[in-house]
Amino acid sequence: MLYREAGQYKSSYASDMAVFPLKEDRIGIAVILAIALVAIPFLGSDFFIASVMIPFLVFSLAAIGLNILTGYTGLISLGTAAFMGVGAYSCYKLTTLFPGVNIIVLILLSGLFSAGIGVLFGLPSLRIKGFYLAVATLAAQFFLQWAFVRVPWLFNYNASGAIEVPQRTLFDIPLTGAAATPETRYFVCLGLVVVLTWFASNIVHGKLGRSWMAVRDMDIAAELMGIKLLNAKLMAFAVSSYFCGVAGAMMIFLWYGGGEAADVFSIRLSFNILFMVIIGGLGSLIGSFFGAAFLSILPTALKFGLPALGIPIQGAAAEHVTFMLVGALIITFLIVEPHGLARLWQIGKQKLRTWPFPY
Amino acid sequence: MSDIATRPAPNLLANPLVKFGLIVAAIVAALALGVRLDTSNTFYAIFVDPFQQMVQAPDLLVQTVWEGLVSGVLYALIALGFVLIFKASGVFNFAQGIMVVFAALTLVGLYEKGVPAFLAVIITLGVMFALAVTIERVVLRPLVNQPDIILFMATFGITYFLIGFGEALFGGNPKQMIAEQLYLPKGALDLQILGGLVSLQKIDIAAAVIASLMIAALAAFFQYTRIGRALRAVADSHKAALSVGISLNQIWVIVWFTAGIVALITGIMWGARSDVSFALEIVALKALPVLILGGFTSIPGAIVGGLIIGIGEKLGEFYWGPLIGGGIESWLAYFIALGFLLFRPQGLFGDKIIERI
Numbered sequence: 114m115l116y117r118e119a120g121q122y123k124s125s126y127a128s129d130m131a132v133f134p135l136k137e138d139r140i141g142i143a144v145i146l147a148i149a150l151v152a153i154p155f156l157g158s159d160f161f162i163a164s165v166m167i168p169f170l171v172f173s174l175a176a177i178g179l180n181i182l183t184g185y186t187g188l189i190s191l192g193t194a195a196f197m198g199v200g201a202y203s204c205y206k207l208t209t210l211f212p213g214v215n216i217i218v219l220i221l222l223s224g225l226f227s228a229g230i231g232v233l234f235g236l237p238s239l240r241i242k243g244f245y246l247a248v249a250t251l252a253a254q255f256f257l258q259w260a261f262v263r264v265p266w267l268f269n270y271n272a273s274g275a276i277e278v279p280q281r282t283l284f285d286i287p288l289t290g291a292a293a294t295p296e297t298r299y300f301v302c303l304g305l306v307v308v309l310t311w312f313a314s315n316i317v318h319g320k321l322g323r324s325w326m327a328v329r330d331m332d333i334a335a336e337l338m339g340i341k342l343l344n345a346k347l348m349a350f351a352v353s354s355y356f357c358g359v360a361g362a363m364m365i366f367l368w369y370g371g372g373e374a375a376d377v378f379s380i381r382l383s384f385n386i387l388f389m390v391i392i393g394g395l396g397s398l399i400g401s402f403f404g405a406a407f408l409s410i411l412p413t414a415l416k417f418g419l420p421a422l423g424i425p426i427q428g429a430a431a432e433h434v435t436f437m438l439v440g441a442l443i444i445t446f447l448i449v450e451p452h453g454l455a456r457l458w459q460i461g462k463q464k465l466r467t468w469p470f471p472y
Numbered sequence: 473m474s475d476i477a478t479r480p481a482p483n484l485l486a487n488p489l490v491k492f493g494l495i496v497a498a499i500v501a502a503l504a505l506g507v508r509l510d511t512s513n514t515f516y517a518i519f520v521d522p523f524q525q526m527v528q529a530p531d532l533l534v535q536t537v538w539e540g541l542v543s544g545v546l547y548a549l550i551a552l553g554f555v556l557i558f559k560a561s562g563v564f565n566f567a568q569g570i571m572v573v574f575a576a577l578t579l580v581g582l583y584e585k586g587v588p589a590f591l592a593v594i595i596t597l598g599v600m601f602a603l604a605v606t607i608e609r610v611v612l613r614p615l616v617n618q619p620d621i622i623l624f625m626a627t628f629g630i631t632y633f634l635i636g637f638g639e640a641l642f643g644g645n646p647k648q649m650i651a652e653q654l655y656l657p658k659g660a661l662d663l664q665i666l667g668g669l670v671s672l673q674k675i676d677i678a679a680a681v682i683a684s685l686m687i688a689a690l691a692a693f694f695q696y697t698r699i700g701r702a703l704r705a706v707a708d709s710h711k712a713a714l715s716v717g718i719s720l721n722q723i724w725v726i727v728w729f730t731a732g733i734v735a736l737i738t739g740i741m742w743g744a745r746s747d748v749s750f751a752l753e754i755v756a757l758k759a760l761p762v763l764i765l766g767g768f769t770s771i772p773g774a775i776v777g778g779l780i781i782g783i784g785e786k787l788g789e790f791y792w793g794p795l796i797g798g799g800i801e802s803w804l805a806y807f808i809a810l811g812f813l814l815f816r817p818q819g820l821f822g823d824k825i826i827e828r829i
Binding site: 189225226232236237239240244245248251256258259263292330333334337343384391395430432436438440442443448 | 490492493494495496497500564582610611614615618619620621622624625626628629630631632633634635636637639640698757758761763764769799800803806807809810813814817818819826
């Protein structure tokens, strides 16, 4: 009654191929964007924006990146954090070398370096498959993490060994650095994520995305159908690493505001992003958002939510309980819905379609 | 039928993407290295000097190889736990590392509570059995027939849970392994060979001996017992095993328990060399290249792979590490494994991958 396609006729190819063919979907996405653009910045506190929304956006982008590789192309990668690190360091080098160029342009450019490195570490994927490949991508993780510490050129020979985010402005409004307000950083993140998600959606629904999915379902069959495995797989690595690289640059420049990146881009982050992709749903863009929301907000929610519920735990104990709960929740989610939150979302929509008279 | 190992390699350099990647990497590497290395004698430093050092000081070489051998044995032990579970249930058990930590912590924790050392070992075995039953009931049984990656993720869940649980029970501080109470030797054995002094830690010798014994025992268990035969049957084919009346659930409990025993022994050995802490979990990641080198399904592969990785990374770190700033131990193992994988994609001893349309 509220949500159904009956009566919505498609009279042109363009409307048939639209990303959101249903009017209700278009209204829904408009409402979500309105909330994100208006309600959250005006109603949310600085704390909420800085430590809930910005991490959520950064992780969503990284999860989309990994989803392109793992969910759409079927190549498991455990080196996501390293590719994010490449993005962060290239952005740092770029902004040092070209201080006049707008930081948003540089963040988008830094993804290209990440893409190049991603292609390089994606080369073994042509011969190695499955878990063998997952372990092989750990080579990228450990090698790059080592390079972040041992190659001082990357962090401009700082004594601290950390990325120091300089202040960069757009129309005299500080975007990065200590002076930037959480709202500004949030808007920049939001803009980048929305544009890049639109971009990703077009890629995965196009020719390239279809060839990726063919490779995922069975690569030899795809090869026989005329898909060049080399191009498809390396392109998946390139696009995926591009998204991860941009997410990494956003992470350091717009969220952390600097820091010891070798610690930030550790293997634990790689695993976390893989969780987000799996819990959100493999091969689903909206699932990436769900997964990122679930896993980036959960620890914060537990940290502040449990005391609010009257369960008095603090400090170390809280951390242990968080670990245990996250572990238990991951297992529970996998048992309840192995196809992730995106599948639940689909089921919900299907229920809405037939409501109130399900057949 | 196509065997990926026999297909001709595509011409990689013809691809524009590869070219782009290589160029970017070359630029970054040239910039990074150009700043650091005096390039005039790079060739000498890489290809001549290390070998000269090896010949001139053979005792140092022996010492390095020995240390590699010992850490290789310990990597092999962790890898063994992975292989057991992967063979029997097709689960890539990421939790093996934390199981090692958890077993060692339980042992030490019990001893600190006043339980005699050997009783503590028995109780810890009981705990590992309980863990195996719980994992089978709570995690594996509801997830049966799911894709591999889902089961892989579930073992991540187990890892997180055990980290939290272990820290909540025993605290995050490093603990001393009760090596003396378990009659493990300590001290060092100094040997006069090749005109130098080579010092072997007795605990390392004990570790090598115990590991060999355990591997022999496992081999005998697989070869000659009824349960061992059932395990091999399950490893070959779940369906065929079910059809001749082998209970998969029971087998999984046994396999996870066996992996738990291996974890406990690994924990004791590794704990006796350094101390028992959650840092061991990171060490367990080192077992992964061992796995891909040896093949996921091969016990001899785990052992040979462990030794190659252990010796390779120690030699690499000692002789070539200083050239690029040291600390290369963290990734060298992966590159050694990758090098082997490019020639044998299924690992040295792994089952041949045959793909059919």
